[in-house]
Amino acid sequence: MYMRAVIVDAPEQVRVDNVAEPMPGPSEVLIRVGASGICGTDLHIIGGDSPLARYPLIPGHEFAGEVVAVGSGLQSEGKAGVPITVGSRVAVEPNLYCGQCEFCRTGHENLCLNYAAIGVTINGAFAQYVTVPAAKAYVLPETLSFREGALIEPVSCAVHGMHSLNPRFGDTFLIVGAGTMGLLLLQLAVRGGASRIAVVDVNTQRLARAEQLGATRVYTDIQHALKDEPLGFNCVIDATGVAPVIEQAFMTVKRGGKFMIFGVASHEARVSLSPFRIYNDEITIVGSMAVLFSFQAALDVMSAGVIDTQAMLTTALPLDDFPKALDMVRRGEGVKTQIVLNA
Ligand SMILES: [Zn+2]
Ligand SMILES: [Zn+2]
Numbered sequence: 001m002y003m004r005a006v007i008v009d010a011p012e013q014v015r016v017d018n019v020a021e022p023m024p025g026p027s028e029v030l031i032r033v034g035a036s037g038i039c040g041t042d043l044h045i046i047g048g049d050s051p052l053a054r055y056p057l058i059p060g061h062e063f064a065g066e067v068v069a070v071g072s073g074l075q076s077e078g079k080a081g082v083p084i085t086v087g088s089r090v091a092v093e094p095n096l097y098c099g100q101c102e103f104c105r106t107g108h109e110n111l112c113l114n115y116a117a118i119g120v121t122i123n124g125a126f127a128q129y130v131t132v133p134a135a136k137a138y139v140l141p142e143t144l145s146f147r148e149g150a151l152i153e154p155v156s157c158a159v160h161g162m163h164s165l166n167p168r169f170g171d172t173f174l175i176v177g178a179g180t181m182g183l184l185l186l187q188l189a190v191r192g193g194a195s196r197i198a199v200v201d202v203n204t205q206r207l208a209r210a211e212q213l214g215a216t217r218v219y220t221d222i223q224h225a226l227k228d229e230p231l232g233f234n235c236v237i238d239a240t241g242v243a244p245v246i247e248q249a250f251m252t253v254k255r256g257g258k259f260m261i262f263g264v265a266s267h268e269a270r271v272s273l274s275p276f277r278i279y280n281d282e283i284t285i286v287g288s289m290a291v292l293f294s295f296q297a298a299l300d301v302m303s304a305g306v307i308d309t310q311a312m313l314t315t316a317l318p319l320d321d322f323p324k325a326l327d328m329v330r331r332g333e334g335v336k337t338q339i340v341l342n343a
Helices: 040-047 152-165 180-191 204-212 222-228 243-250 275-280 295-303 319-330
Strands: 002-010 013-020 028-037 062-070 089-092 129-133 137-139 173-176 197-200 217-219 233-238 253-261 284-287 313-318 336-340
Touching (some): 002 319, 013 319, 028 089, 040 319, 062 129, 137 295, 152 180, 152 233, 152 253, 152 295, 173 180, 173 222, 173 243, 180 197, 180 233, 197 204, 197 222, 204 217, 222 243, 233 243, 243 253, 319 336
Parallel strands (some): 173 197, 173 233, 197 217, 233 253, 313 336
Antiparallel strands (some): 028 062, 028 336, 089 137
16 A cells, blocks of 8 residues: 655655555554644754754654554553554654663663654654554544644653753743744743743744743844843743854853753854853753653643644645645744645
Protein backbone atom coordinates (compact mmCIF):
# COMPACT_ATOMS: atom_id res chain seq x y z
CA MET A 1 0.00 0.00 0.00
CA TYR A 2 1.19 3.48 -0.84
CA MET A 3 0.67 6.77 0.95
CA ARG A 4 1.40 10.46 0.28
CA ALA A 5 4.36 11.89 2.18
CA VAL A 6 6.85 14.76 2.24
CA ILE A 7 10.31 13.41 1.52
CA VAL A 8 13.54 15.32 2.10
CA ASP A 9 16.06 13.47 -0.10
CA ALA A 10 18.92 15.79 0.80
CA PRO A 11 19.23 19.38 2.06
CA GLU A 12 16.92 21.67 0.01
CA GLN A 13 15.56 18.72 -1.96
CA VAL A 14 11.94 18.33 -0.89
CA ARG A 15 9.16 16.52 -2.73
CA VAL A 16 5.62 15.35 -1.98
CA ASP A 17 5.34 11.84 -3.37
CA ASN A 18 3.99 8.31 -2.98
CA VAL A 19 5.97 6.03 -0.67
CA ALA A 20 5.29 2.63 0.90
CA GLU A 21 3.02 2.72 3.94
CA PRO A 22 4.96 1.75 7.10
CA MET A 23 4.20 -1.40 9.14
CA PRO A 24 4.20 -1.27 12.95
CA GLY A 25 6.92 -3.26 14.77
CA PRO A 26 5.95 -5.50 17.74
CA SER A 27 5.82 -2.63 20.27
CA GLU A 28 4.68 0.05 17.83
CA VAL A 29 1.37 1.46 16.71
CA LEU A 30 0.41 2.69 13.24
CA ILE A 31 -1.13 6.16 13.31
CA ARG A 32 -3.28 7.75 10.62
CA VAL A 33 -2.05 11.32 10.96
CA GLY A 34 -4.68 14.02 11.54
CA ALA A 35 -2.49 17.11 11.92
CA SER A 36 1.25 17.78 11.84
CA GLY A 37 2.89 21.11 12.71
CA ILE A 38 5.83 22.79 10.97
CA CYS A 39 8.50 24.26 13.26
CA GLY A 40 11.98 25.77 13.17
CA THR A 41 13.53 22.32 13.50
CA ASP A 42 11.96 21.36 10.15
CA LEU A 43 13.57 24.42 8.54
CA HIS A 44 16.94 23.29 9.96
CA ILE A 45 16.39 19.73 8.65
CA ILE A 46 15.40 20.96 5.20
CA GLY A 47 18.16 23.59 5.20
CA GLY A 48 20.78 20.94 6.02
CA ASP A 49 21.92 22.50 9.30
CA SER A 50 20.51 19.89 11.67
CA PRO A 51 23.38 17.75 13.03
CA LEU A 52 20.97 14.90 13.85
CA ALA A 53 18.95 14.67 10.64
CA ARG A 54 19.38 11.60 8.41
CA TYR A 55 18.36 11.66 4.76
CA PRO A 56 16.20 10.64 2.99
CA LEU A 57 13.70 11.57 5.68
CA ILE A 58 9.98 12.15 6.14
CA PRO A 59 10.02 15.05 8.62
CA GLY A 60 7.21 15.97 11.05
CA HIS A 61 7.54 15.64 14.83
CA GLU A 62 4.54 17.67 16.14
CA PHE A 63 1.53 15.49 15.43
CA ALA A 64 -1.66 13.79 16.46
CA GLY A 65 -3.88 11.20 14.83
CA GLU A 66 -5.79 7.95 15.20
CA VAL A 67 -4.29 4.54 15.96
CA VAL A 68 -5.30 2.24 13.09
CA ALA A 69 -3.15 -0.84 13.88
CA VAL A 70 -1.11 -2.12 16.82
CA GLY A 71 2.04 -4.26 16.74
CA SER A 72 2.04 -8.02 17.43
CA GLY A 73 3.44 -7.53 20.94
CA LEU A 74 0.55 -5.26 21.88
CA GLN A 75 -2.32 -7.38 20.63
CA SER A 76 -2.90 -9.42 23.81
CA GLU A 77 -4.62 -7.92 26.85
CA GLY A 78 -3.35 -4.39 27.56
CA LYS A 79 -1.35 -3.56 30.66
CA ALA A 80 -2.99 -1.70 33.55
CA GLY A 81 -3.18 2.03 32.83
CA VAL A 82 -2.21 1.60 29.18
CA PRO A 83 -5.32 2.49 27.18
CA ILE A 84 -3.94 2.58 23.62
CA THR A 85 -6.00 0.45 21.21
CA VAL A 86 -7.11 0.63 17.60
CA GLY A 87 -9.31 3.71 17.40
CA SER A 88 -7.46 5.66 20.13
CA ARG A 89 -6.96 9.34 19.29
CA VAL A 90 -3.40 10.17 20.32
CA ALA A 91 -0.67 12.81 20.39
CA VAL A 92 2.94 11.61 20.21
CA GLU A 93 6.09 12.53 22.13
CA PRO A 94 8.67 12.31 19.35
CA ASN A 95 11.93 12.11 21.34
CA LEU A 96 13.56 8.67 21.65
CA TYR A 97 16.10 7.86 24.34
CA CYS A 98 18.45 4.88 24.65
CA GLY A 99 17.78 4.26 28.36
CA GLN A 100 21.34 2.97 28.79
CA CYS A 101 23.69 5.95 28.79
CA GLU A 102 24.65 7.81 31.97
CA PHE A 103 22.24 10.69 31.24
CA CYS A 104 19.26 8.40 30.66
CA ARG A 105 20.06 6.59 33.88
CA THR A 106 20.26 9.76 35.95
CA GLY A 107 16.99 11.40 34.93
CA HIS A 108 18.29 13.50 32.03
CA GLU A 109 16.81 11.57 29.08
CA ASN A 110 16.64 14.74 26.98
CA LEU A 111 20.47 14.81 27.12
CA CYS A 112 20.78 11.16 25.97
CA LEU A 113 24.05 10.44 24.17
CA ASN A 114 22.11 8.38 21.61
CA TYR A 115 19.28 10.86 21.20
CA ALA A 116 16.94 10.12 18.32
CA ALA A 117 13.59 11.57 17.31
CA ILE A 118 10.59 10.77 15.12
CA GLY A 119 10.67 13.20 12.20
CA VAL A 120 14.38 14.01 12.70
CA THR A 121 16.41 10.78 12.73
CA ILE A 122 13.58 8.46 11.64
CA ASN A 123 10.48 9.00 9.50
CA GLY A 124 7.87 11.35 10.90
CA ALA A 125 4.39 12.64 10.32
CA PHE A 126 4.28 14.78 7.18
CA ALA A 127 2.68 11.64 5.77
CA GLN A 128 -0.68 9.93 5.82
CA TYR A 129 0.65 7.25 8.18
CA VAL A 130 3.49 6.96 10.70
CA THR A 131 4.62 4.23 13.10
CA VAL A 132 5.62 5.15 16.67
CA PRO A 133 6.50 3.21 19.85
CA ALA A 134 3.23 2.70 21.76
CA ALA A 135 4.98 4.09 24.84
CA LYS A 136 5.25 7.47 23.11
CA ALA A 137 1.53 7.82 22.33
CA TYR A 138 -0.74 9.76 24.71
CA VAL A 139 -4.53 9.45 24.50
CA LEU A 140 -6.25 12.76 23.74
CA PRO A 141 -9.38 13.80 25.60
CA GLU A 142 -12.47 14.15 23.36
CA THR A 143 -12.34 17.93 23.83
CA LEU A 144 -9.01 18.28 21.97
CA SER A 145 -8.92 18.23 18.17
CA PHE A 146 -6.02 16.67 16.24
CA ARG A 147 -4.81 20.20 15.45
CA GLU A 148 -4.75 21.00 19.17
CA GLY A 149 -3.15 17.62 19.88
CA ALA A 150 -0.36 18.46 17.42
CA LEU A 151 0.40 21.59 19.47
CA ILE A 152 1.13 19.56 22.63
CA GLU A 153 4.75 18.86 21.59
CA PRO A 154 5.80 22.54 21.40
CA VAL A 155 3.80 23.19 24.59
CA SER A 156 5.76 20.38 26.29
CA CYS A 157 9.03 22.14 25.34
CA ALA A 158 7.69 25.35 26.91
CA VAL A 159 6.59 23.44 30.01
CA HIS A 160 10.08 21.95 30.35
CA GLY A 161 11.43 25.50 29.98
CA MET A 162 9.27 26.69 32.86
CA HIS A 163 10.32 23.67 34.95
CA SER A 164 13.98 24.58 34.27
CA LEU A 165 13.50 28.31 34.91
CA ASN A 166 11.47 27.66 38.07
CA PRO A 167 10.24 31.26 38.51
CA ARG A 168 8.86 32.65 41.77
CA PHE A 169 5.28 33.86 42.15
CA GLY A 170 5.16 37.60 41.37
CA ASP A 171 8.32 37.66 39.21
CA THR A 172 8.59 40.15 36.36
CA PHE A 173 9.38 38.66 32.93
CA LEU A 174 10.95 39.79 29.70
CA ILE A 175 10.37 37.41 26.78
CA VAL A 176 12.42 38.17 23.67
CA GLY A 177 10.87 36.68 20.52
CA ALA A 178 7.10 36.34 19.99
CA GLY A 179 7.07 33.34 17.66
CA THR A 180 5.28 30.12 18.61
CA MET A 181 7.60 29.35 21.52
CA GLY A 182 7.72 32.90 22.90
CA LEU A 183 3.91 33.09 22.81
CA LEU A 184 3.55 29.67 24.51
CA LEU A 185 6.04 30.65 27.24
CA LEU A 186 4.10 33.91 27.67
CA GLN A 187 0.84 32.06 28.29
CA LEU A 188 2.50 29.70 30.80
CA ALA A 189 4.09 32.67 32.60
CA VAL A 190 0.69 34.41 32.84
CA ARG A 191 -0.77 31.31 34.50
CA GLY A 192 2.39 30.74 36.55
CA GLY A 193 2.02 33.89 38.62
CA ALA A 194 4.09 36.46 36.73
CA SER A 195 3.32 40.03 37.80
CA ARG A 196 4.37 41.91 34.66
CA ILE A 197 5.44 40.39 31.33
CA ALA A 198 7.16 42.47 28.67
CA VAL A 199 7.54 40.97 25.18
CA VAL A 200 10.01 42.12 22.50
CA ASP A 201 9.84 41.29 18.78
CA VAL A 202 10.58 43.17 15.57
CA ASN A 203 7.29 41.89 14.06
CA THR A 204 4.45 44.17 15.26
CA GLN A 205 1.75 41.65 14.24
CA ARG A 206 3.29 39.19 16.64
CA LEU A 207 3.41 41.86 19.34
CA ALA A 208 -0.32 42.51 18.88
CA ARG A 209 -0.91 38.80 19.44
CA ALA A 210 1.34 38.87 22.52
CA GLU A 211 -0.80 41.67 23.99
CA GLN A 212 -3.93 39.66 23.26
CA LEU A 213 -2.34 36.68 25.08
CA GLY A 214 -1.49 38.57 28.27
CA ALA A 215 1.71 40.60 27.72
CA THR A 216 1.66 43.69 29.94
CA ARG A 217 3.86 45.68 27.59
CA VAL A 218 5.30 45.06 24.14
CA TYR A 219 8.36 46.58 22.45
CA THR A 220 10.17 46.44 19.15
CA ASP A 221 13.55 46.87 20.89
CA ILE A 222 15.10 45.68 24.14
CA GLN A 223 16.55 49.09 25.17
CA HIS A 224 13.07 50.55 25.32
CA ALA A 225 11.89 47.75 27.63
CA LEU A 226 14.79 48.51 29.99
CA LYS A 227 13.82 52.20 30.12
CA ASP A 228 10.43 51.24 31.55
CA GLU A 229 11.93 48.74 33.99
CA PRO A 230 15.32 50.30 34.89
CA LEU A 231 16.31 47.65 37.47
CA GLY A 232 15.60 44.90 34.94
CA PHE A 233 13.44 41.78 35.08
CA ASN A 234 13.53 38.79 37.48
CA CYS A 235 13.24 36.34 34.58
CA VAL A 236 14.51 37.02 31.07
CA ILE A 237 13.89 34.43 28.34
CA ASP A 238 15.56 34.48 24.96
CA ALA A 239 13.32 32.76 22.42
CA THR A 240 15.23 33.95 19.35
CA GLY A 241 18.60 32.15 19.42
CA VAL A 242 20.19 35.23 17.85
CA ALA A 243 23.58 36.04 19.44
CA PRO A 244 23.44 39.89 19.43
CA VAL A 245 19.89 39.72 20.80
CA ILE A 246 21.06 37.39 23.59
CA GLU A 247 23.80 39.88 24.55
CA GLN A 248 21.25 42.70 24.76
CA ALA A 249 18.73 40.56 26.66
CA PHE A 250 21.41 39.72 29.25
CA MET A 251 21.63 43.43 30.10
CA THR A 252 17.99 43.41 31.23
CA VAL A 253 18.35 40.69 33.90
CA LYS A 254 17.70 42.15 37.34
CA ARG A 255 20.26 41.60 40.13
CA GLY A 256 19.57 38.13 41.55
CA GLY A 257 17.57 37.24 38.41
CA LYS A 258 17.57 34.39 35.93
CA PHE A 259 18.35 34.29 32.23
CA MET A 260 17.06 31.36 30.21
CA ILE A 261 18.51 30.48 26.82
CA PHE A 262 15.54 28.83 25.10
CA GLY A 263 15.95 29.81 21.43
CA VAL A 264 18.18 27.60 19.29
CA ALA A 265 21.39 29.37 18.23
CA SER A 266 23.71 27.91 15.61
CA HIS A 267 26.62 25.75 16.83
CA GLU A 268 29.16 28.39 15.86
CA ALA A 269 27.40 31.35 17.54
CA ARG A 270 29.25 33.07 20.41
CA VAL A 271 28.11 35.76 22.84
CA SER A 272 30.05 38.16 25.02
CA LEU A 273 28.71 38.33 28.60
CA SER A 274 30.25 40.02 31.65
CA PRO A 275 31.42 37.36 34.13
CA PHE A 276 31.78 40.12 36.73
CA ARG A 277 28.10 40.91 36.36
CA ILE A 278 27.11 37.22 36.63
CA TYR A 279 29.17 37.03 39.85
CA ASN A 280 28.41 40.42 41.35
CA ASP A 281 24.69 40.50 40.48
CA GLU A 282 24.20 36.79 41.23
CA ILE A 283 22.67 36.01 37.85
CA THR A 284 21.62 32.45 37.08
CA ILE A 285 21.91 31.30 33.47
CA VAL A 286 19.59 28.42 32.57
CA GLY A 287 19.53 26.24 29.45
CA SER A 288 16.42 24.32 28.38
CA MET A 289 16.53 21.62 25.70
CA ALA A 290 13.44 19.87 24.32
CA VAL A 291 11.26 18.01 26.80
CA LEU A 292 11.77 16.07 30.00
CA PHE A 293 8.74 14.38 31.57
CA SER A 294 6.71 17.36 30.43
CA PHE A 295 4.46 15.82 27.76
CA GLN A 296 1.69 14.72 30.14
CA ALA A 297 1.82 18.10 31.88
CA ALA A 298 1.52 19.81 28.48
CA LEU A 299 -1.46 17.61 27.59
CA ASP A 300 -3.12 18.59 30.89
CA VAL A 301 -2.31 22.27 30.29
CA MET A 302 -3.92 22.05 26.84
CA SER A 303 -6.99 20.21 28.21
CA ALA A 304 -7.41 22.90 30.85
CA GLY A 305 -7.57 25.62 28.19
CA VAL A 306 -4.44 27.43 29.38
CA ILE A 307 -3.28 27.86 25.77
CA ASP A 308 -5.40 29.99 23.43
CA THR A 309 -5.37 27.60 20.48
CA GLN A 310 -7.49 29.97 18.36
CA ALA A 311 -4.70 32.51 18.54
CA MET A 312 -1.90 29.97 18.04
CA LEU A 313 -3.21 27.73 15.22
CA THR A 314 -3.30 30.24 12.38
CA THR A 315 -2.88 28.11 9.25
CA ALA A 316 -3.96 24.63 8.10
CA LEU A 317 -3.03 23.31 4.65
CA PRO A 318 -3.28 19.88 2.96
CA LEU A 319 -0.17 17.72 2.56
CA ASP A 320 0.28 18.48 -1.13
CA ASP A 321 0.58 22.18 -0.25
CA PHE A 322 3.62 21.50 1.96
CA PRO A 323 5.94 23.72 -0.16
CA LYS A 324 3.47 26.60 0.20
CA ALA A 325 3.20 26.01 3.98
CA LEU A 326 6.99 25.96 4.22
CA ASP A 327 7.22 29.33 2.47
CA MET A 328 4.72 30.80 4.94
CA VAL A 329 6.81 29.59 7.87
CA ARG A 330 10.00 30.96 6.28
CA ARG A 331 8.33 34.35 5.80
CA GLY A 332 7.24 34.35 9.47
CA GLU A 333 3.55 34.54 8.52
CA GLY A 334 1.00 33.69 11.21
CA VAL A 335 1.99 31.66 14.28
CA LYS A 336 1.72 27.85 13.98
CA THR A 337 1.29 26.46 10.49
CA GLN A 338 0.03 22.88 10.33
CA ILE A 339 -0.55 20.27 7.67
CA VAL A 340 -3.94 18.59 8.03
CA LEU A 341 -4.40 15.08 6.61
CA ASN A 342 -7.05 12.45 6.03
CA ALA A 343 -9.67 15.11 6.76
ZN1 LIG B 1 9.14 21.36 16.82
ZN1 LIG C 1 20.67 7.58 26.63
